[in-house]
Amino acid sequence: MPRRRRLRKIVAPPSFKGYKPYGxxxxxxxxxxxxxxxxxxxxxxxxxxMNHAEASVLMGVSRxxxxxxxxxxxxxxxxxxxxxxxxxxxxxxxxxxxxxxxCVACNARFTIPNMTDKAECPxxxxxKIEPIKTxxx
Numbered sequence: 132m133p134r135r136r137r138l139r140k141i142v143a144p145p146s147f148k149g150y151k152p153y154g155x156x157x158x159x160x161x162x163x164x165x166x167x168x169x170x171x172x173x174x175x176x177x178x179x180x181m182n183h184a185e186a187s188v189l190m191g192v193s194r195x196x197x198x199x200x201x202x203x204x205x206x207x208x209x210x211x212x213x214x215x216x217x218x219x220x221x222x223x224x225x226x227x228x229x230x231x232x233x234c235v236a237c238n239a240r241f242t243i244p245n246m247t248d249k250a251e252c253p254x255x256x257x258x259k260i261e262p263i264k265t266x267x268x
Contacts, residue, residue, distance in 0.1 A: 138226040139223075141190075141225045142228055163219070165221070166220075167221070169200055169207065172186065173201065183197050183201070231263040232250075232262055234255060239255070241254070
């Protein structure tokens with residue numbers, strides 16, 4: 132029996148739900164699911180320019196596990212580009228640092244600082260917010 136997978140630490144969820152290809156003629160209903168931990172690996176390695184050892188410490192996994200997550204993310208993104216498929220973000224095997232919320236009105240994702248008592252969206256100031264569920268809940 133394999134060991135239970137440890138949850139990967141995610142600093143912030145992606146600020147988008149997905150991407151669609153633009154300008155292709157055929158109607159492709161297939162999509163590729165990019166997990167939050169794969170998004171985080173791409174962000175840390177390619178956007179924040181961290182090496183795999185530094186990024187693996189932030190995500191709470193081994194360097195080899197980080198490399199596997201990163202490779203899977205790269206392959207999914209490449210397949211989506213070549214095959215003109217939509218990319219959708221899904222929670223996957225992750226845990227968010229802090230309490231994150233989603234605004235139903237404007238689709239923003241944010242945390243509520245401990246200093247404020249109001250539970251409202253910082254972008255549109257509406258109170259139609261929902262907590263983002265973690266894999267533990």
